[in-house]
Amino acid sequence: MKGQYPEIQGGGSLILAWQVKNKHVLVIGGGDVAAGRIVNVLNSDAKVTVVSPREGLNDEVAFRIDQKQVNYVDRKFEPSDLDGVDMVLAAVDDSEASTQIYKLCQERRIPANIADVPPECDFYFGSVHRDGPLQIMVSTNGNGPKLANIVRRKIAAGLPENTGAAIQKVGTLRRKLRKIAPAPEEGPKRMQWMSKVCETWSLEDLCEMDEDDMEALLGYYKPGTIPKLQELRTGETPTVFDGSFDYEEDVDFKALALQDAEFAKVLDANAGYLSFYDPQAVKQLTKSLLKRDFGLCIDLPDDRLCPPVSTCYSYNYVRWIQDIIDTTNPAYTDAYDPNRYVTGLDIGTGASAIYSLLLLRTRSSWLMCGTDIDSASLAHATTNIEANDLASRMRLLQTSPSGPLIPLSALGLDRLDFTICNPPFFSSTKEMHDSLRGEGKKGRASAVCTGAEVEMVTTGGDLGFVLRMVEESRALQDKVQWYSSMFGKLSSVNVLVAKLKTVGITNWAVSCLHSGGRTRRWAVAWSWGDMRPRNVSKSRRWWSADL
Numbered sequence: 205m206k207g208q209y210p211e212i213q214g215g216g217s218l219i220l221a222w223q224v225k226n227k228h229v230l231v232i233g234g235g236d237v238a239a240g241r242i243v244n245v246l247n248s249d250a251k252v253t254v255v256s257p258r259e260g261l262n263d264e265v266a267f268r269i270d271q272k273q274v275n276y277v278d279r280k281f282e283p284s285d286l287d288g289v290d291m292v293l294a295a296v297d298d299s300e301a302s303t304q305i306y307k308l309c310q311e312r313r314i315p316a317n318i319a320d321v322p323p324e325c326d327f328y329f330g331s332v333h334r335d336g337p338l339q340i341m342v343s344t345n346g347n348g349p350k351l352a353n354i355v356r357r358k359i360a361a362g363l364p365e366n367t368g369a370a371i372q373k374v375g376t377l378r379r380k381l382r383k384i385a386p387a388p389e390e391g392p393k394r395m396q397w398m399s400k401v402c403e404t405w406s407l408e409d410l411c412e413m414d415e416d417d418m419e420a421l422l423g424y425y426k427p428g429t430i431p432k433l434q435e436l437r438t439g440e441t442p443t444v445f446d447g448s449f450d451y452e453e454d455v456d457f458k459a460l461a462l463q464d465a466e467f468a469k470v471l472d473a474n475a476g477y478l479s480f481y482d483p484q485a486v487k488q489l490t491k492s493l494l495k496r497d498f499g500l501c502i503d504l505p506d507d508r509l510c511p512p513v514s515t516c517y518s519y520n521y522v523r524w525i526q527d528i529i530d531t532t533n534p535a536y537t538d539a540y541d542p543n544r545y546v547t548g549l550d551i552g553t554g555a556s557a558i559y560s561l562l563l564l565r566t567r568s569s570w571l572m573c574g575t576d577i578d579s580a581s582l583a584h585a586t587t588n589i590e591a592n593d594l595a596s597r598m599r600l601l602q603t604s605p606s607g608p609l610i611p612l613s614a615l616g617l618d619r620l621d622f623t624i625c626n627p628p629f630f631s632s633t634k635e636m637h638d639s640l641r642g643e644g645k646k647g648r649a650s651a652v653c654t655g656a657e658v659e660m661v662t663t664g665g666d667l668g669f670v671l672r673m674v675e676e677s678r679a680l681q682d683k684v685q686w687y688s689s690m691f692g693k694l695s696s697v698n699v700l701v702a703k704l705k706t707v708g709i710t711n712w713a714v715s716c717l718h719s720g721g722r723t724r725r726w727a728v729a730w731s732w733g734d735m736r737p738r739n740v741s742k743s744r745r746w747w748s749a750d751l
């Protein structure tokens with residue numbers, strides 16, 4: 205299938221990081237070019253021999269010989285110089301000698317570079333930027349060596365100053381990690397944890413990290429979490445949560461009560477255990493978790509939505525959409541890019557505005573728009589956004605039930621990076637009450653539902669709502685990079701995916717959002733663009749394109 209696998213372009217070079225440590229490299233010639241070649245191979249820890257008449261040596265080569273950094277043979281090249289040699293670099297101002305050298309190397313299968321004679325090169329040199337363990341090589345494949353030099357300098361100028369130092373620290377941390385978790389079967393966990401450290405720590409913090417910090421950080425490998433440097437040093441959780449782990453709502457209620465007096469009150473009132481049938485208790489749990497884990501202060505009205513495990517679903521949905529955006533960055537960076545401005549739309553943001561709050565709290569340069577048809581919910585959402593100092597990054601708009609779900613022009617926007625939505629799940633009041641009583645299910649519903657009808661019921665239920673979004677997306681196409689929604693039932697997901705296929709969408713992803721409890725929610729995202737999200741977070745159990 206076209207587009208699924210990389211297209212073959214041909215005509216390139218195989219760029220590798222050749223390990224020549226302790227290998228025998230013969231440099232023929234002792235002029236300016238030879239001097240550069242010698243630096244390259246000595247920096248790769250090779251054993252170097254130079255063959256050139258002494259009168260032809262330039263100052264730099266003479267210095268290396270004098271310092272015994274290289275072995276030296278004071279004469280012109282002879283075929284026996286190739287004995288025991290692993291690589292040849294010729295830089296002589298004599299084209300006949302060059303050709304003879306190349307032929308002999310070919311016969312003896314010794315890889316050779318004859319400077320400035322591309323047809324007589326098994327490999328070319330390139331323009332190299334080096335910063336500690338970091339090396340970047342630019343090749344123009346023989347087209348423009350000077351341009352290789354110019355491009356390389358441009359790339360280097362764009363890198364943060366401390367890139368090499370940060371890489372060095374990561375190298376030390378990785379070696380320490382392999383010592384404490386050496387088992388081969390630990391591999392995937394080790395790699396995932398290490399990747400997350402690199403994704404979530406800034407270069408500055410990586411450079412700052414000392415031996416003690418490393419030891420402390422490694423203590424978090426087992427539970428699989430990633431604290432910030434500040435947290436390692438002060439023991440305090442920073443209020444800006446970096447959102448780097450899977451959120452499982454396996455809450456230790458007693459511990460939470462010790463941390464949060466408001467939560468202690470509802471726990472005590474329920475004789476030490478949390479009643480999911482007590483709306484006040486459920487609401488307080490959400491508030492306390494948002495405060496403890498995300499530094500969010502949130503006020504929830506009595507008559508508006510507060511599903512019992514909302515924090516967990518909301519957060520896992522938010523993380524999933526963040527992964528999708530991060531791995532389909534048009535700049536082709538595959539991880540969270542703190543400098544990238546991303547604008548999202550929360551369709552039906554609700555009184556809590558919980559999705560937008562979590563997104564804004566965990567991504568400092570993202571902007572959100574929120575819509576709702578219910579003015580009371582919007583008024584409450586405004587309070588919550590302001591209470592968390594996020595008003596400068598969030599705009600709210602009241603929409604009408606018959607108007608567009610994605611009102612780009614009313615929002616004054618040309619495009620959006622993504623939309624999120626927690627749609628009303630039920631198609632009628634009866635369906636809502638039946639479901640909440642547990643009709644058709646074993647036992648009754650496991651928790652109270654505090655949602656108002658306006659939030660819980662819509663024509664066609666969640667599926668009807670999202671099918672409207674699909675129709676709008678057909679008109680808007682790539683004005684929105686990713687459209688997405690949450691679902692209450694897997695059956696709705698299946699119908700939606702079938703619909704996406706019929707309208708010609710081939711780029712979509714599905715996630716099963718686990719809460720740690722019994723209930724599951726689903727999320728679906730689709731795009732008219734061709735950048736496919738990478739399956740970055742396997743443990744979040746999501747996949748694309750093969751439902």
Ligand SMILES: C[C@@]1(CC(=O)O)C2=NC(=C\c3[nH]c(c(CCC(=O)O)c3CC(=O)O)Cc3[nH]c(c(CC(=O)O)c3CCC(=O)O)/C=C3\N/C(=C\2)[C@@H](CCC(=O)O)[C@]3(C)CC(=O)O)/[C@H]1CCC(=O)O
Nearest residue numbers: 319320328329330331343344345346347348349350352353
């Ligand atoms: C990158 C760099 C690495 C290095 O050598 O270490 C390198 N050449 C550099 C500089 C440079 N070389 C030349 C100029 C004069 C300006 C110009 O011509 O542009 C300048 C500029 C300068 O001196 O500033 C002349 C030249 N070079 C080659 C030919 C022969 C030909 O093209 O047929 C001619 C004569 C052309 C003629 O007579 O007209 C051939 C090769 N030179 C290569 C590499 C390989 C291809 C790499 C690629 O395409 O990316 C290749 C194929 C084989 C090889 O030698 O490995 C290094 C920059 C390092 C840095 O500073 O960062």
Ligand SMILES: NC(=O)c1ccc[n+]([C@@H]2O[C@H](COP(=O)([O-])OP(=O)(O)OC[C@H]3O[C@@H](n4cnc5c(N)ncnc54)[C@H](O)[C@@H]3O)[C@@H](O)[C@H]2O)c1
Nearest residue numbers: 233234235236237238256260280281295296297301319320
């Ligand atoms: N790839 C590049 O970046 C690049 C750039 C400039 C020049 N060149 C080419 O590289 C070659 C060398 O350039 P240079 O500036 O170093 O020249 P140079 O004149 O400074 O050096 C030539 C060296 O070759 C030695 N030599 C000559 N014949 C020899 C032999 N038979 N055995 C051993 N040593 C011998 C000389 O003693 C001298 O040390 C030239 O062909 C030049 O065109 C390449």
